Amino acid sequence: MDKIPFLRPELIKNEHIVSYFEKIHETRIYSNYGPLNGLFEERVIAEMFDGTGAAVTVHNATIGLMLAISQCKRSQGIYAVMPSFTFAATPLAAEWCGLQPYFLDIDPKTWQMNEEQLEQAVKLLGDQIAVVVPYATFGSAFDLSVYNHLQQQGIPVVIDAASSFGSTDPGEVSQFGKGFEGAVVFSFHATKPFGVGEGGLVYSADRDLIQRIRQAGNFGFSTGRESVLQGLNSKISEFTAAIALATLDRYHAVKANRKGIYDLYLHELRQAGLFERGWTMQSMQGAVVFQFMPILSPESHSNREVIEHLAANSIEARTYFSPACHEQKQFQRYPQFPLPVTEHVARHIVSLPLWKEMDETIVRRIVTTLGSLGD
Ligand SMILES: *Cc1c(COP(=O)(O)O)cnc(C)c1O
Numbered sequence: 001m002d003k004i005p006f007l008r009p010e011l012i013k014n015e016h017i018v019s020y021f022e023k024i025h026e027t028r029i030y031s032n033y034g035p036l037n038g039l040f041e042e043r044v045i046a047e048m049f050d051g052t053g054a055a056v057t058v059h060n061a062t063i064g065l066m067l068a069i070s071q072c073k074r075s076q077g078i079y080a081v082m083p084s085f086t087f088a089a090t091p092l093a094a095e096w097c098g099l100q101p102y103f104l105d106i107d108p109k110t111w112q113m114n115e116e117q118l119e120q121a122v123k124l125l126g127d128q129i130a131v132v133v134p135y136a137t138f139g140s141a142f143d144l145s146v147y148n149h150l151q152q153q154g155i156p157v158v159i160d161a162a163s164s165f166g167s168t169d170p171g172e173v174s175q176f177g178k179g180f181e182g183a184v185v186f187s188f189h190a191t192k193p194f195g196v197g198e199g200g201l202v203y204s205a206d207r208d209l210i211q212r213i214r215q216a217g218n219f220g221f222s223t224g225r226e227s228v229l230q231g232l233n234s235k236i237s238e239f240t241a242a243i244a245l246a247t248l249d250r251y252h253a254v255k256a257n258r259k260g261i262y263d264l265y266l267h268e269l270r271q272a273g274l275f276e277r278g279w280t281m282q283s284m285q286g287a288v289v290f291q292f293m294p295i296l297s298p299e300s301h302s303n304r305e306v307i308e309h310l311a312a313n314s315i316e317a318r319t320y321f322s323p324a325c326h327e328q329k330q331f332q333r334y335p336q337f338p339l340p341v342t343e344h345v346a347r348h349i350v351s352l353p354l355w356k357e358m359d360e361t362i363v364r365r366i367v368t369t370l371g372s373l374g375d
Helices: 014-027 035-048 061-072 089-096 115-128 145-152 207-216 238-249 251-271 303-312 340-348 360-371
Strands: 054-058 079-083 100-104 129-132 158-160 183-187 200-204 293-296 349-352
Touching (some): 035 200, 035 238, 054 061, 054 207, 054 238, 061 089, 061 129, 061 158, 061 183, 061 207, 079 089, 115 129, 200 207, 303 349, 340 349
Parallel strands (some): 079 100, 079 129, 158 183
Antiparallel strands (some): 183 200, 293 349
């Protein structure tokens, strides 16, 4: 039986990048927010954010989170309030900024940070909160009003929107995050829907914030090349900017392809009656550009059993994000609210394959294999 891999990332083809690469050889500018990088940032704001706000590229989303947190955080604060159900990069970025992650649970339907616990945390922790870092789970959008309100109260918000580039807001009108006064951080890692290899972007409606992040990302240099901020080097090369521009030219096709495969899954899962047998899915908001296909196994089967059963049938799957952050050695010592939903989801989350060439036959084989697990 042919093996079905979990991911088969495919970056933009050479023929679509060549004309951009030629420009690099003409200008002989290879980095330092060069002309292609500038063009990419401009196009992102114009084409994805309808001309609202500003953006700066970063060489990955982890660095983007670090820079955004360090430029937003309240100096007297000690905690970065975040969901435990996220990638390790979120709490790691907080640690690099000298903060302690403070873990909250997720909502059982949307798998987004639990807003009631967030309200309690704000009351309980007050000024000890340096920053709040929600995660837009698996590219799904959420209503920003709670977070706009925090920003207005002077509590900074950095959204980990790592897999949300191209995903819309809940009303499916604009790019998720458009107009937000806090920071919104996207990843362009090869495994994300908008993949350039290694890369990312920080967006905000607050232009000064983006300007500070840009400066911090270039050693904290002032115009006189004096380091005036706690900086580092987060710049992408012009070659990466070329790949990003070529990827942007053709991103609509990626979105349509991924949506098509997601719909095939929904159809097959319904046909096979798996929802009646206790399999459940995230209730998503907005039009999402899917990175993979997340699903929860029924009470009777842990995700470990599911992964082994799939592997025995030559199907590769993963368990993002299991263990949850608070269950990982590096983060166990940090304070947390009760996390029953996170722990349940971490025991049952299965990430199924999703890649360009997947057709009905492949999707059906995966779903049939899930069904053959029994009840
Ligand atoms: C992928 C991911 C990151 C890290 O992105 P990089 O660009 O690889 O640094 C951070 N947070 C979440 C939730 C992610 O999925």
